[in-house]
Amino acid sequence: MLSYRHCLLGSAALLAFMGGPLNSPVEAQAPAAIIASSGAPIVDSVEPPNWWTGHTINPVRLLIHGQNLFGAHVVMSGAGAGLTASRERVSASGTYLFVDISIDPKSSPGARTLKIVTPKGATTAEFDIDKSLPTAGRYQGFSPDDVIYLIMPDRFSDGDPSNDDPAISRGQYDRTNPKKYHGGDLQGIINHLQYLKDLGVTAIWITPIYDNDNKINADYHGYGAIDFYRMEEHFGTLAKLRELVDKAHSLGLKVIQDEVANHTGQNHPWVHDEPTPTWYNGTLQNHLDDTWQTWTLADPHGTAQEQASTVNGWFVNVLPDVNQNDPEAAQYEIQNTLWWLGAAGFDGIREDTFSYVPRSFWHDWNAAINRQYPNVHVVGEVYDGDCGVVSFFQGGRKQADGIDTGVYSLFDFPLFYPSRRVFAQGNSIQDLVKQEAHDWMFTDAGHLVTFLGLHDMQRFMSDTGATPQGLELAQTFLLTNRGIPMIYYGDEIGMLGGNDPDNRRDFPGGFPGDQRDAFTSVGRTPQEDEIFQHVRTLTHLRSSIASLRRGIQKNLYLADQQWVYARIYGGDFALVALNNDTKPATFTFPVSPVLVHDGTTLTDKLGGAGTVQVVHGTVTLTLPARTGAILTR
Numbered sequence: 198m199l200s201y202r203h204c205l206l207g208s209a210a211l212l213a214f215m216g217g218p219l220n221s222p223v224e225a226q227a228p229a230a231i232i233a234s235s236g237a238p239i240v241d242s243v244e245p246p247n248w249w250t251g252h253t254i255n256p257v258r259l260l261i262h263g264q265n266l267f268g269a270h271v272v273m274s275g276a277g278a279g280l281t282a283s284r285e286r287v288s289a290s291g292t293y294l295f296v297d298i299s300i301d302p303k304s305s306p307g308a309r310t311l312k313i314v315t316p317k318g319a320t321t322a323e324f325d326i327d328k329s330l331p332t333a334g335r336y337q338g339f340s341p342d343d344v345i346y347l348i349m350p351d352r353f354s355d356g357d358p359s360n361d362d363p364a365i366s367r368g369q370y371d372r373t374n375p376k377k378y379h380g381g382d383l384q385g386i387i388n389h390l391q392y393l394k395d396l397g398v399t400a401i402w403i404t405p406i407y408d409n410d411n412k413i414n415a416d417y418h419g420y421g422a423i424d425f426y427r428m429e430e431h432f433g434t435l436a437k438l439r440e441l442v443d444k445a446h447s448l449g450l451k452v453i454q455d456e457v458a459n460h461t462g463q464n465h466p467w468v469h470d471e472p473t474p475t476w477y478n479g480t481l482q483n484h485l486d487d488t489w490q491t492w493t494l495a496d497p498h499g500t501a502q503e504q505a506s507t508v509n510g511w512f513v514n515v516l517p518d519v520n521q522n523d524p525e526a527a528q529y530e531i532q533n534t535l536w537w538l539g540a541a542g543f544d545g546i547r548e549d550t551f552s553y554v555p556r557s558f559w560h561d562w563n564a565a566i567n568r569q570y571p572n573v574h575v576v577g578e579v580y581d582g583d584c585g586v587v588s589f590f591q592g593g594r595k596q597a598d599g600i601d602t603g604v605y606s607l608f609d610f611p612l613f614y615p616s617r618r619v620f621a622q623g624n625s626i627q628d629l630v631k632q633e634a635h636d637w638m639f640t641d642a643g644h645l646v647t648f649l650g651l652h653d654m655q656r657f658m659s660d661t662g663a664t665p666q667g668l669e670l671a672q673t674f675l676l677t678n679r680g681i682p683m684i685y686y687g688d689e690i691g692m693l694g695g696n697d698p699d700n701r702r703d704f705p706g707g708f709p710g711d712q713r714d715a716f717t718s719v720g721r722t723p724q725e726d727e728i729f730q731h732v733r734t735l736t737h738l739r740s741s742i743a744s745l746r747r748g749i750q751k752n753l754y755l756a757d758q759q760w761v762y763a764r765i766y767g768g769d770f771a772l773v774a775l776n777n778d779t780k781p782a783t784f785t786f787p788v789s790p791v792l793v794h795d796g797t798t799l800t801d802k803l804g805g806a807g808t809v810q811v812v813h814g815t816v817t818l819t820l821p822a823r824t825g826a827i828l829t830r
């Protein structure tokens with residue numbers, strides 16, 4: 198989540214805000230709140246707005262916002278009731294009311310009425326009991342059987358121009374400005390699900406869809422939530438989100454939600470009125486700066502003091518850092534995650550800024566997810582090239598701090614960096630092999646999400662030395678090697694892009710008035726179409742050859758710029774040969790680890806190496822410059 202490093206730091210408006218609040222809505226309302234402070238209770242939001250019968254979280258804890266809530270207690274009524282309120286607590290400002298609601302497993306779905314009674318009067322609010330979504334075809338998790346595709350909704354496709362410049366946030370839409378909204382939305386993704394199906398990916402990860410700032414910052418990237426229970430109006434409604442998830446599922450595509458627990462947007466209402474005194478780490482005026490010293494977290498000699506700025510600091514010294522050691526804040530975040538899963542039927546979660554949150558929280562959070570949805574998987578963002586740091590966070594075992602995060606997957610940043618050095622810059626292919634020699638450090642390196650680029654760094658094709666041939670070879674590596682491969686939108690056509698936000702250009706053809714449509718073969722340049730067809734071939738090979746997805750990996754041959762590895766699974770195998778040299782290479786390697794007999798013919802599924810025969814337990818292969826081969830019987 199590096200968006201803010203580039204789009205917020207140095208902003209004059211932002212620095213002015215840090216020095217003293219601008220026109221914050223809460224500040225503007227303060228006089229009215231004082232006038233009303235002696236009056237009857239007022240309620241303007243109930244979070245969560247609904248819950249489910251038979252849920253593993255019961256009672257559910259509501260956070261009710263309003264005014265004059267001092268001394269409040271809650272009475273439930275409405276069709277079938279079956280709900281019991283208890284443990285009401287009110288914030289010192291009288292604006293927040295916590296209440297636990299026990300839901301009788303036999304209570305029927307439908308609207309309920311919360312009656313909030315104080316010594317000064319009473320008011321009501323709605324709370325709904327819903328029927329859970331059927332689990333069949335939902336909550337599937339993800340695994341090495343999948344290929345993930347990362348989409349920034351604002352930059353992929355605009356399927357609904359009516360939400361490009363909504364009244365509530367007017368003025369944040371400008372396609373000529375890379376830091377403003379460009380109009381992309383959930384309908385645009387729905388319109389191109391068939392494209393993704395044809396490309397051969399099996400899961401989509403969409404960057405956050407929470408409501409972001411309406412007035413000051415155009416947080417088109419979604420990482421600055423101001424309301425964790427509302428959809429960003431530029432992207433669509435909750436009903437549209439459900440439609441996207443359901444339509445994706447009907448095509449066999451999974452959907453991974455991007456979540457942020459570490460921080461809120463800088464203009465979240467909590468910043469000026471915390472639900473508890475310790476909801477955030479520090480205050481707007483007095484807080485630590487996140488120094489991103491991720492290594493301190495895994496340091497067995499570390500101290501809480503050494504780690505404090507990394508865990509409790511405000512991201513880029515701007516984004517308010519939620520304190521998950523506050524049990525109310527932790528419960529709020531756990532329920533919020535369960536709410537989105539329950540409301541939309543997501544299959545997995547990509548968790549932003551994972552390393553900057555107490556690991557004890559991740560243990561509890563992950564356990565809560567798995568109690569309700571045992572198959573849902575999480576991939577955490579530990580943005581670090583050091584596998585000693587990244588592996589520390591993978592679940593499945595307790596680390597020196599006595600904590601098992603429980604998290605299934607992490608992004609393979611340690612493999613990403615050498616993949617760029619090798620396939621873009623032309624370094625020795627041994628960089629990759631030596632990195633994977635450290636796979637023992639992970640509880641399961643096969644569960645790591647591997648990638649050649651994502652939305653926080655320059656694109657592959659804009660890296661030093663990058664060529665289309667180098668990109669295609671890198672894609673051959675990505676889609677045949679261990680891990681869960683992930684493709685950043687547009688890399689399947691070799692899009693260009695420097696650092697954030699240039700790496701988030703609009704997908705050509707996704708927007709009204711675009712000159713060409715790169716979602717179609719005729720709309721792509723010959724070079725784009727060649728890269729697209731190569732990726733499509735690889736995803737379909739990965740789908741049809743189980744060993745490429747599930748096989749153990751054995752190195753058969755290694756030279757300065759050539760590497761052959763076998764993927765072996767259930768009595769079958771595939772041999773992957775890569776030549777990263779700028780000239781053809783002919784080399785011979787033993788195939789004994791895969792036990793094929795002399796005379797066996799192996800065929801290159803990518804075509805370039807033709808067919809070869811096993812002779813004296815070896816294969817001799819000739820590969821053109823910067824190409825790969827996938828050999829099977």
Ligand SMILES: [Ca+2]
Nearest residue numbers: 357361380382
């Ligand atoms: Ca739109």
Ligand SMILES: [Ca+2]
Nearest residue numbers: 408409410411
């Ligand atoms: Ca908004």
Ligand SMILES: [Ca+2]
Nearest residue numbers: 508509518553
């Ligand atoms: Ca934090």
